[in-house]
Amino acid sequence: MELSPLPLVLLLISNIHSGHTEDPPKTSLTVEPQSSVFTGDSVTLRCDIYNDGVTSWRYYWYKKGSTRVFTELQELTFRPVSESNAGKYFCYGSEKGGSRRSHYSNEVTLTVSERPKAKVSIKPDQHGGDSVTLRCDIYAEGVTSWRYYWFKGGLFMVSTELQELTFRSVSDAGKYSCYGSEKGGSRRSHSSNEVTLTVSDPRAVLSVSPQKWLTEGDPVTLICEVKGSSTGWTFSWFTVTKVSSVVKDHYKLLSDSSRGSGGKYTVSSAAVNHTGVYVCKAEREETSYKTWYSNKQLLWVTGVSPRVSLIISPSRSQHFTYDSLSLSCEDQSNSDGWTVRRYTDFWGRLEDCPSLWGSQTGSTCKIRSTMPSHTGVYWCQSESGEKSPPVNITVHFGVILESPVHPVTERDTLTLHCLDQFSTPSILRADFYKDESLIQSQTTEMIISTVSKSHEGFYYCKHPEKKRESPKSWISVRASRSDGLKQAVIIGVTAGLTVVFLIIVFFVLLWRYRNNKGGRSESPSAVGQQQNINQKSEQNQSEAGYKTLLSGTAHVYDTVDVTNNKDRSTDAVSGPTEITYAEIEMKSTNKQKKKKEKKVKNTESCDGLYSELKLETDQGAGSSGVTYAEVKKTYPE
Numbered sequence: 153m154e155l156s157p158l159p160l161v162l163l164l165i166s167n168i169h170s171g172h173t174e175d176p177p178k179t180s181l182t183v184e185p186q187s188s189v190f191t192g193d194s195v196t197l198r199c200d201i202y203n204d205g206v207t208s209w210r211y212y213w214y215k216k217g218s219t220r221v222f223t224e225l226q227e228l229t230f231r232p233v234s235e236s237n238a239g240k241y242f243c244y245g246s247e248k249g250g251s252r253r254s255h256y257s258n259e260v261t262l263t264v265s266e267r268p269k270a271k272v273s274i275k276p277d278q279h280g281g282d283s284v285t286l287r288c289d290i291y292a293e294g295v296t297s298w299r300y301y302w303f304k305g306g307l308f309m310v311s312t313e314l315q316e317l318t319f320r321s322v323s324d325a326g327k328y329s330c331y332g333s334e335k336g337g338s339r340r341s342h343s344s345n346e347v348t349l350t351v352s353d354p355r356a357v358l359s360v361s362p363q364k365w366l367t368e369g370d371p372v373t374l375i376c377e378v379k380g381s382s383t384g385w386t387f388s389w390f391t392v393t394k395v396s397s398v399v400k401d402h403y404k405l406l407s408d409s410s411r412g413s414g415g416k417y418t419v420s421s422a423a424v425n426h427t428g429v430y431v432c433k434a435e436r437e438e439t440s441y442k443t444w445y446s447n448k449q450l451l452w453v454t455g456v457s458p459r460v461s462l463i464i465s466p467s468r469s470q471h472f473t474y475d476s477l478s479l480s481c482e483d484q485s486n487s488d489g490w491t492v493r494r495y496t497d498f499w500g501r502l503e504d505c506p507s508l509w510g511s512q513t514g515s516t517c518k519i520r521s522t523m524p525s526h527t528g529v530y531w532c533q534s535e536s537g538e539k540s541p542p543v544n545i546t547v548h549f550g551v552i553l554e555s556p557v558h559p560v561t562e563r564d565t566l567t568l569h570c571l572d573q574f575s576t577p578s579i580l581r582a583d584f585y586k587d588e589s590l591i592q593s594q595t596t597e598m599i600i601s602t603v604s605k606s607h608e609g610f611y612y613c614k615h616p617e618k619k620r621e622s623p624k625s626w627i628s629v630r631a632s633r634s635d636g637l638k639q640a641v642i643i644g645v646t647a648g649l650t651v652v653f654l655i656i657v658f659f660v661l662l663w664r665y666r667n668n669k670g671g672r673s674e675s676p677s678a679v680g681q682q683q684n685i686n687q688k689s690e691q692n693q694s695e696a697g698y699k700t701l702l703s704g705t706a707h708v709y710d711t712v713d714v715t716n717n718k719d720r721s722t723d724a725v726s727g728p729t730e731i732t733y734a735e736i737e738m739k740s741t742n743k744q745k746k747k748k749e750k751k752v753k754n755t756e757s758c759d760g761l762y763s764e765l766k767l768e769t770d771q772g773a774g775s776s777g778v779t780y781a782e783v784k785k786t787y788p789e
Contacts (some may be wrong), residue, residue, distance in 0.1 A: 160665060178398050179254045180257055181198070181200075183196045183260055183262065188263040189263070193338065194232060195231075196227050197213070200226075201254040208248040209248060211256070213243050215241050222250075233264050237259070238261060240260070240285055242256055244257045247303065267341060267342055268292040269344065271345075273289065274349060286316065286328055288315055288331075292339070297335040297336075298332035298342045299311060327346040327348050328346065329345065331343040332342050339781075355443055356433055356446035358430065358449045359374075360372065362610075366454070367630075369409070369422065371421065372418070372451065373419075374418075374449065377464045385434055390405055391429065392404075392429035401445075403789065422451075426451060431446050431453075431620065454539060459483060460538070463482050469556070470625060472523065472525075472547070476519065477526075478519075479505070479517045481540065483515075491534075492510075526545065527548075529542045546625065550572070552569075552580075553611060555611060555623055555627055559628040565602070567597055570582035570584070570615070581594055583741055584598040585612050586610070609631050610629060611625055735779065
């Protein structure tokens with residue numbers, strides 16, 4: 153509405169002409185709720201005239217720079233107020249049915265500014281598990297303090313004078329907004345846009361690389377991560393000693409848990425006793441915050457030569473939902489007494505076949521209708537606790553990979569298909585991947601004609617048009633049986649030849665010993681003396697490292713020099729050798745020389761006797777020990 157001022161002199165002239173000479177009554181202009189408002193607010197100007205003798209007034213409103221507004225209303229309200237309503241206002245009153253006028257009121261300046269909009273920010277940008285803070289910022293000139301109103305999911309949550317709210321619980325996740333109301337005033341801001349807050353208790357996630365089911369000697373690594381969190385975590389590793397769906401599980405800290413401080417726990421050579429269920433926890437020392445226990449992971453290690461196998465029908469590692477599945481224990485001798493067992497992440501416990509998930513007849517377990525919860529590790533177990541190699545089974549809706557259940561033998565052919573649950577025929581033309589790398593595209597089957605150890609890995613297929621993909625399956629490759637047989641034959645032949653050679657050497661030494669003994673005669677007394685002296689020589693050997701043998705009255709010195717090449721490379725083909733040299737010198741008196749002269753004539757040409765003995769040692773394949781013995785006979789003059 154447009155107002156214009158009226159000079160005060162006109163008011164005085166009007167009062168004089170009307171016969172009233174007393175001072176005009178005072179007029180007061182007030183603003184409710186305040187003179188500074190935001191666009192969209194409501195503001196009221198009120199004109200009060202203080203005169204007891206006048207019962208009713210007609211009010212005149214003026215705005216500088218505008219025309220006069222005539223109204224009988226005591227209040228002038230702008231709802232909603234706009235920036236065009238801003239300005240300087242005053243008023244006065246004229247008596248209804250009379251000639252009296254009031255003074256002009258005080259001047260009131262009405263300020264109208266654009267309503268500010270609140271803005272919500274999150275600190276930090278990504279919630280790392282310790283705490284997360286929401287902050288409501290409002291920028292408005294002239295407002296020094298606000299009261300903040302918070303909403304979650306569009307519903308009022310809390311009003312507070314605090315500009316920030318801090319959250320820690322997973323239940324605090326949601327969409328938040330805020331607005332501000334001026335403390336001690338009526339102004340309020342626009343509501344902010346909603347921001348989505350994702351708050352979760354940090355939880356460690358445990359995975360196994362390369363796979364959960366192993367053969368003795370395979371390497372395996374447990375990987376513990378805190379998803380979506382910052383660094384600075386240390387990790388602890390546990391085995392689950394008791395799994396229960398009713399009470400809390402029982403955990404045992406691994407004695408070498410410190411090996412997992414970097415988030416990885418590695419076993420270079422898995423043993424059967426590593427079989428078990430594992431979990432991990434993470435802790436950050438800066439905030440003394442500990443995560444909950446991670447998800448459970450089953451690690452299964454079997455012997456190298458199991459006598460029982462789990463047969464799957466249909467024979468593939470991935471299966472569609474709502475299909476039937478048969479699992480049978482096949483023993484080389486007798487399959488009686490074997491039971492199909494499993495472990496699934498869904499239930500987190502070990503189960504026998506006779507339960508809700510299947511029925512067992514003899515050693516065969518049948519699942520009537522597969523569900524995703526049936527995904528897990530399956531194996532056969534005897535009453536005595538013997539176990540078969542485990543088999544990983546995945547149940548998936550839509551697209552699956554047709555891959556072998558058991559490891560593929562080197563030099564065999566591997567064929568993979570991509571199957572669609574809702575296509576006829578079910579084989580798709582798809583892209584095939586190994587360890588996230590595309591290896592074949594737009595083909596109905598992927599064939600590897602000669603499998604090698606390098607083909608081990610995670611495989612999956614993807615339909616490029618339907619944008620659907622199968623789960624990943626680990627395909628392992630084992631050594632060829634022919635390679636193992638060849639190695640066994642080589643070892644057997646080598647061992648046989650070694651034994652034959654040792655036998656020949658033994659008989660040669662025995663023959664030479666008898667010939668040497670037959671060329672000389674010894675008296676019974678000499679034999680007795682030799683036995684006594686031999687006993688003393690054995691004692692001297694332990695003290696001085698030398699043997700002293702006495703034959704009759706002759707002294708025999710045996711010097712042994714043992715050289716062991718321990719510092720040399722223990723190569724399997726040409727290993728270290730151990731060589732012993734023994735020099736035996738026999739001395740006789742002149743009298744004995746004459747008595748034996750005739751007997752020695754036939755043997756004097758053989759001043760030295762040499763024998764070679766090949767000995768097997770534990771220093772590596774191909775190592776040997778060779779002993780050379782030299783016998784010399786001398787006679788003093």
